[in-house]
Amino acid sequence: MITKLGARIRELRTKKKMLLRQLASQLDVDTSIISKVERGDRQLKKEQIPLLAQILKADVEELQTLWLADQLYNMLQGEPMAGEALKLVTKQIKKTK
Template identity: 50%
Template sequence: MKLGNRIKELRESQGLLQRQLSAQLEIDTPMFSKIERGERRAKREQVLKIAELLKADEKELLALWLGDQIMEIVTDEEQALQALKMATNDIKENNKNKDSE
């Protein structure tokens, strides 16, 4: 999973241990390890806290988090691309509606 790889990369580049971050997240070290290995999904709030702790780009980590979730649900490439197009159109439409209010 891309999020887990990025978290590990950031953590190691800062010389931090898993137990240090897991303590800050108030989870046990084995659970944090599973998040890094992609065996367990982090909660959105955890991703935000990890970004803060690692001084990382929040938007980048949230995008990786969401991408991992999409890839877990959708395995067919064509279906994934179609779903992303639909989501993009919905987002654009919602933004237009907000701008016109």
């Protein structure tokens, strides 16, 4: 599975020469979880994003956006009507704002 957030995390983490283990322990989860997150086997919980951003000294909103995009992509993956649904929702969201 493709994951924008996972790719970004790995980018930030390696740039900081941080080990999976170190990021994991600060986030208070097992190392394997982070490995899976970076490779797109797992999704982080929404509530973990702020702490993650803090640890990586990254912009919270950027990571939250990527997280959301991953959720959406997940839901649309393989759906023939994905494009149509996106159009509808985009219109709907804009109206609400």
